[in-house]
Amino acid sequence: MDAYLSDAELATAKTRLSAIEAMFSQRVVGQTDLRRSLMAGLLSRGHVLIESVPGLAKTTAAQTLALAVSGTFHRIQCTPDLMPNDIIGTQVYNQATGEMTTQLGPVHANIVLLDEINRSSAKTQSAMLEAMQEAQTTIGGVVHPLPKPFMVMATQNPIEEEGTYVLPEAQMDRFLMKQVITYPEPREELEVLERIDDGRLGADLEGDPISLEDLQELQEMARRVFIHRTIKTYIVDLVNTTRGAGPNPLPGFGTHVRVGASPRGGIALMQVAQALALMAGRNYAIPEDVKAMRHAILRHRLIRTYDAIADDVSVDGLIDAVFNAVPVP
Known part of the structure; x- marks a missing residue:
């Protein structure tokens, strides 16, 4: 194993983590469990499944986290008619050149939000297995690596069962964590209303995000x-x-x-x-x-x-x- 982390590396990690935290806090009020799960998942190179009712800032959290690390972000709304190619990509015939060209799907991003994953069919859910486990997709027999770092944040609504499909154990096990998010405290909800009223919640993020290279170094530090x-x-x-x-x-x-x-x-x-x-x-x-x-x-x-x-x-x-x-x- 590599040498253990030095004091200088710990100081660097603290600075970078504080920068992420500062940007995250500007958009997401409270939700300590959600914040800690996403940060731990990102540092551990794992994927996170979030279970909660709608409206608890899950999409905002994932999008803000991507901005804080200078990463790309894609949101996929899962529905029963969603097909695997809608996620991983497909080959399209180009009439101008007479050749097939590859169009990569929205899973090719640093942070991917699979909203209401249990609404997609088992066939579509299985299309995510290769991406989540192997960090790659296969389109037309050609392997396309996913960007690094790569993390999936999937959500599911526990109160609606109509038109949903239970995630198989094999896919559930590929999630590093399953976090259950509850309603915020009244004082946190009041803070949300205050920020919306004075425009802070929709304002541009202040501070400088860290780079993807910085994040990969943080991931390596966590491993050590x-x-x-x-x-x-x-x-x-x-x-x-x-x-x-x-x-x-x-x-x-x-x-x-x-x-x-x-x-x-x-x-x-x-x-x-x-x-x-x-x-x-x-x-x-x-x-x-x-x-x-x-x-x-x-x-x-x-x-x-x-x-x-x-x-x-x-x-x-x-x-x-x-x-x-x-x-x-």
Whole structure:
């Protein structure tokens, strides 16, 4: 592994992260969980699934984040008639030259918002798998790499089920996190109204964005954050406990959880812990970094039994039980 982060690198990271934060705060009021999820996902090179009712600044957040890192942004509104080619691109016949030309789809951007992803068909959802996992698309047999960095922020509305398609477990597992966003506090809503009234919310962003090269360096810094072997063992124990094993198996856990977290769950816990440590100004991760976003990282990876669903056993409660059962190093 490369040398651990120096004090100078930590200072550089703090300056760049502060610049992103300053621009983000100009457009998005409150929404701490959304902000932290997007930042951690970006630093970890992962994708984020957001579940919330409409109108909670998800599109604004993704667009502002792209501006803050000098990246390109595309929004894709998912509908039942959306086809894979509408996302990845297609080949078009050029009458002037008599040749086929490739038109890249909107997924070719640094930050892509898939709005209401569960409204698209399974065939269209599967078209995103290669892009999310391999960072490339294939059009007419030709592979087209996606720009770097690349992050997908997908949203789904939990209150509408008509005309929606459940995301398969294979695609859910490819999301680094699934964050559930709730309504803002009254004081935050009041601040939104104040900013709209005086024009601040629609004004041009102040401050200089960081470059994409700066962001890639931040991602590399997050990868180099030191995480001790004992914390890695802690993560492995947590993941195995979700499967009914681990050093302290939970009695009767199998009656609530049908499938535990995959190895991707452990990787996500480690990478997000490293990102959170960097965001906190540290060059080493601590157990609290592993626990900080445990619900967002694991809630879409645990598949409950039918009895657990019928008894309304919450996934977050099961995750808390796992973390309470595993000794903290």
